């Protein structure tokens with residue numbers, strides 16, 4: 001099929017889209033003349049699923065009906081809530097069920113992971129990450145580095161694309177790891193860069209980090225569910 005720059009061609013592609021049924025599952029904000037907006041902000045906040053209100057109302061009803069006993073009674077007893085999403089989360093990230101748990105928010109989890117995995121010493125304390133990482137990730141890294149008594153500029157190496165380029169070259173990432181190998185504690189990247197859409201080579205970055213004695217960690221907010229990996233991901 002030859003690409004055509006026309007509305008009818010776009011409609012034709014929509015018709016052939018095997019995922020088109022999913023569209024009706026979401027609320028679309030409308031524009032000034034009442035039409036559904038063309039929504040391209042799923043990388044920030046996605047559209048509200050039509051079932052979201054019903055799901056929240058069910059929990060509120062159980063809270064009203066059972067009070068604290070809602071932990072053990074009602075539709076989804078809250079005491080076990082972390083188990084309800086285990087199977088699907090494991091499938092989405094390609095992990096085993098005992099390797100995943102749904103809890104907190106991402107930044108809290110990042111801090112918890114770094115408490116376990118970022119254990120800097122006087123000689124091995126540096127972190128390599130992408131310049132322009134998601135802001136809350138940068139703040140979390142900064143807090144951890146300062147918490148351990150290091151200065152951000154000395155401890156954190158932010159990798160930028162080469163002049164005139166918009167994405168990082170994988171070889172440059174691997175070279176930077178090699179260059180700082182004796183002082184490196186952690187290599188921290190996203191899976192998919194939230195702004196440029198760059199997919200990082202998680203497998204090679206992880207292997208290179210491990211080969212120099214560093215830990216590799218990835219923020220998969222924009223990758224989980226969007227891509228299929230054939231390698232184990234995570235810290």
Ligand SMILES: Cc1ncc(COP(=O)(O)O)c(C=O)c1O
Pocket residue numbers: 044105106107108134136137190194219221222
């Ligand atoms: C790439 C990325 N990292 C981190 C976060 C922060 O997530 P949270 O607000 O759950 O801490 C977000 C939120 O959108 C994100 O997109």
